[in-house]
Amino acid sequence: MIAPPDRMPLPRDFFDRPVLDVAPDLLGRVLVRETPDGPIALRLTEVEAYDGANDPGSHAFRGRTPRNDVMFGPPGHVYVYFTYGMWHCMNLVCGPAGDASAVLLRAGEIVEGAGPARKRRLSARNDKELAKGPARLATALDVDRSLDGVDACAATGSPLRILAGAPVTADQVCNGPRTGVSGDGGIHPWRFWIADDPTVSPYRAHVPRRRSR
Numbered sequence: 001m002i003a004p005p006d007r008m009p010l011p012r013d014f015f016d017r018p019v020l021d022v023a024p025d026l027l028g029r030v031l032v033r034e035t036p037d038g039p040i041a042l043r044l045t046e047v048e049a050y051d052g053a054n055d056p057g058s059h060a061f062r063g064r065t066p067r068n069d070v071m072f073g074p075p076g077h078v079y080v081y082f083t084y085g086m087w088h089c090m091n092l093v094c095g096p097a098g099d100a101s102a103v104l105l106r107a108g109e110i111v112e113g114a115g116p117a118r119k120r121r122l123s124a125r126n127d128k129e130l131a132k133g134p135a136r137l138a139t140a141l142d143v144d145r146s147l148d149g150v151d152a153c154a155a156t157g158s159p160l161r162i163l164a165g166a167p168v169t170a171d172q173v174c175n176g177p178r179t180g181v182s183g184d185g186g187i188h189p190w191r192f193w194i195a196d197d198p199t200v201s202p203y204r205a206h207v208p209r210r211r212s213r
Contacts, residue, residue, distance in 0.1 A: 006030065008164045012153045015075035015094040019101035022094040023049035024173050024192040026103055030111065030165035031152075033141040040113035040141055042131055043165060044105060046193040046200045048178045050091070052100035057178060057185025060100035073097030076153035078160055080138070080145050087135035090143050092152060092162065106134045106179070106191070109199045117141070133201040168194055179204050 010029065015022055026047050033040045050058040052071065059068045059081065070079040071093055079091040079102050091102040108131045110117050117130045117140040124130050131137040138144070143160075152162045178191045179201070186205075193200045 006163060006165050009153060009155055010076075010162050010164055012074070012076045015092065015153070016096060017094060019049045019051050019094050019103060020190065022092075023047050023103045023190065024175070025167060026092070026105075026162075027173060027192060027194050028166050028168040030163040031105070031108065031141070032161045032163060033113075033143070034159045034161075035113075035116055035142050037116035037119070038113055040117050041111050041163075042108040042137070042141065043111050044108045045197045046107035046191070048104040048106055049188075049190040049192070050102050050104060051190075052095075055101075055185055055188065056183055057181040057188065058100070058102075061185075064100070068100065070149045071100040071102050073099065076151060076162075078147055078150040078152050080143060080148040082145055083135075088138040088144050089134040090138050090141075090147075104134055105137055107132050107193070107199050107201045108137055109197070110140065128198045132199050176203065177205070 026044050029044050031042045052058050052060040060071045064072055070077055074097045075094045077093045079093055080088055082088055091104050093102045095101040110130050114127055121130050121140050131140045150160050151158050152160050172195050173192055174195050175189050175192050177189055
C-alpha cells in the first residue's frame with residue numbers, strides 16, 4: 001500500500017528539468033491509473049531517457065510531427081505511441097516546452113489494484129511480470145493513444161497521475177544501454193533501473209527486423 005506522504009503528486013517543476021536528471025529520479029515514484037475497475041498503482045522500477053533533437057534514438061530527433069507533438073511540452077504530460085502495429089508504450093514529457101524530451105516507462109511493480117491488471121495481462125505467470133516491459137506496463141494499466149497528452153501532474157480529475165512515492169537512493173540506481181535502440185542512439189547508457197528488482201525487464205540489443213518477401 002502507498003503511505004499517505006507518498007501520495008503527494010509530483011509538481012510540474014519536477015519534470016521541467018533535463019531528461020537525464022528526471023529519468024533516474026522517477027525510480028520509486030508511483031503512477032496511478034484510474035480505470036472503470038478501480039485504480040491501479042504502479043511503482044516505477046525501470047525507465048529510459050530520450051533527449052529529442054540531441055538523440056538519434058528519439059521520436060523527435062527529426063522534428064515535430066502529429067505523432068510526437070506532445071513530446072514538445074509542456075512537461076508533466078503523457079506521451080503514448082503505438083508500435084509494431086500491436087503495442088502501446090507510455091512516456092512522461094520533461095524539460096522546458098519546445099525541447100521534446102521524454103522518459104519511457106519500461107517496467108514497474110503493481111502495488112495496488114493487481115486484480116484489474118491481471119485481467120489485462122492473462123499471460124503473466126506471476127505478479128512480477130504484470131508490468132515487466134513497456135508494452136506490458138501499458139497493457140496492465142489500460143493505456144492507449146486516447147491518453148496521449150493527459151496531464152499527469154493534475155491534482156484531481158486526470159486518469160493518470162504521478163505521485164511522490166519513495167525515491168530510491170543513488171547506490172540503488174543502475175544504468176546501461178537502452179533496449180532495442182540501434183545506430184548512433186544505441187550507444188547512450190540512458191536506461192535506468194533499480195538494482196536487483198525482479199520486475200525489471202531483461203536487456204535486449206537491437207535486432208534489425210527482416211522484411212517479409
